[in-house]
Amino acid sequence: MENKFDRRSFLRVTGTALSIGALYSVFPALTRKAGAEGITRTLAELNGEAPAPFSFMQLSDTHVGFNGPPDPLGTKAFENAVATINGLKNRPDLIIVTGDLTHDADSPDEHAKRFKLFKEISSKIGGGAQIKVVPGENDAALDGGDMFREFMGPTHYSFDHRGVHFIALDNVSAGRPAVGAEQLAWMKSDLARFPKTAPIVVFTHRPLFDLKPEWEWFTSDGDDVMNALAPYENVTVLYGHIHRENFHQAGTTKMYAARSLIFAFPDPATTPVKKPAPFDKAQPFKNLGIRRVNGNANGSDLQIEDVELATAEFSGTVGMDQMLKHGNNDTKDE
Amino acid sequence: MKTMFKNKLLNTILLASACGIAIAAIAPKANLARANDNPKVIEITAKKFEFSPSQITLKKGEPVILRLSSSDRVHGFMSKPLKIDTDIPADKTEDVSVTPDTAGDFTVICDHYCGTGHGNMKMKVTVVE
Known part of the structure; x- marks a missing residue:
């Protein structure tokens, strides 16, 4: 009998819509399914830990240092995000940030200050959560990633977390929207030790497909990356850059974009010009990372539900609790 | 053996000459085409x-x-x-x-x-x- 993960049970974006990003719950079904012992054992041997249910959160495009227009709030949404994470009953043990941590600055000294401020704010995330980041073009495209490496570490790498293999891909520091031959070869080599059924999460800044090339929403060698990932059956790609939600599927690979924590871009299908959505004083965090995605009870495809966050009604810990009441936050598996 | 070598050499020379003539015949046309296109x-x-x-x-x-x-x-x-x-x-x-x-x-x-x-x-x- 072939041991396979149930793809639909691998990564579920649960009903924890936040004012901050997305909370993903990972439910490798194999821990409970007959015939899965072999692959569980294999993965445990490969990465030192067998798959187990866990949650992680994606934040994106904090643009520390940006201060409008259109958004005059600076780091307020980011700080709100940190407070909200800290107010969660079940805190995620992993946070990933998909690029543009900082907003680019003409002066290297000023850019360094922005990296320091990003670290200062993100370090307030409690609960012992690991924070893993990839650069956006604002962080790394002008200096080839030198300052990012100085403050945050390597621009591409991989790690294992609770039986899931995570790959951080850098598609910005070449200056152009590209991963490059060297990094692609590294990724192929990194993947080679895994069985085709291994659960894999790739996180990167730009979309790996042609979402809207004339808005620079693409990666020039994204097809090469996707071809390398294609043999793997349980791949999820998480990215940022576009400051709005998006879902795209190529083969069995599902790709999700997160909202930003600074300002939103409009829908390119209905808007001819790439221009940030106007700031709304009455709803300062409107369109900034509020997303609810529910798995069906029968395990079919994800349900994605947009939730607008009214700041006064839903803010901080109280707001989080209110929202969770409306969401499907069960961690059960089918 | 010597005769065979001589024949091969002769064939090569003839082929090279033919190619040279062909190239010479085509080259002016190609130059003309480039001049006309002149983007x-x-x-x-x-x-x-x-x-x-x-x-x-x-x-x-x-x-x-x-x-x-x-x-x-x-x-x-x-x-x-x-x-x-x-x-x-x-x-x-x-x-x-x-x-x-x-x-x-x-x-x-x-x-x-x-x-x-x-x-x-x-x-x-x-x-x-």
Whole structure:
């Protein structure tokens, strides 16, 4: 009998819509399914830990240092995000940030200050959560990633977390929207030790497909990356850059974009010009990372539900609790 | 054995001569074709965060050369529908041949990050019938 993960049970974006990003719950079904012992054992041997249910959160495009227009709030949404994470009953043990941590600055000294401020704010995330980041073009495209490496570490790498293999891909520091031959070869080599059924999460800044090339929403060698990932059956790609939600599927690979924590871009299908959505004083965090995605009870495809966050009604810990009441936050598996 | 070698040598010489004649016969025509085509050259300059001119008009099916240069740093020059994807270095001119096959308005963007205004660095190419 072939041991396979149930793809639909691998990564579920649960009903924890936040004012901050997305909370993903990972439910490798194999821990409970007959015939899965072999692959569980294999993965445990490969990465030192067998798959187990866990949650992680994606934040994106904090643009520390940006201060409008259109958004005059600076780091307020980011700080709100940190407070909200800290107010969660079940805190995620992993946070990933998909690029543009900082907003680019003409002066290297000023850019360094922005990296320091990003670290200062993100370090307030409690609960012992690991924070893993990839650069956006604002962080790394002008200096080839030198300052990012100085403050945050390597621009591409991989790690294992609770039986899931995570790959951080850098598609910005070449200056152009590209991963490059060297990094692609590294990724192929990194993947080679895994069985085709291994659960894999790739996180990167730009979309790996042609979402809207004339808005620079693409990666020039994204097809090469996707071809390398294609043999793997349980791949999820998480990215940022576009400051709005998006879902795209190529083969069995599902790709999700997160909202930003600074300002939103409009829908390119209905808007001819790439221009940030106007700031709304009455709803300062409107369109900034509020997303609810529910798995069906029968395990079919994800349900994605947009939730607008009214700041006064839903803010901080109280707001989080209110929202969770409306969401499907069960961690059960089918 | 010697005779065989001589025959081979003779065949090679004859073949080379034939090729030479053929090339000589074709070459003037190729030169003529190049002279007749002589594509129009359009100069485009890039600098943070604009292209100059910001709009050009091309004719469908008519080859042109876009002569690209930058007055400050490396920029990108990319349009998927027009099949253009190149960098414009700061220190030399870059020629790109384009033969538009579809009429319409197309956007060319700088896709080599060049600073905080990079996101709006673009130009319009109108292709007419």
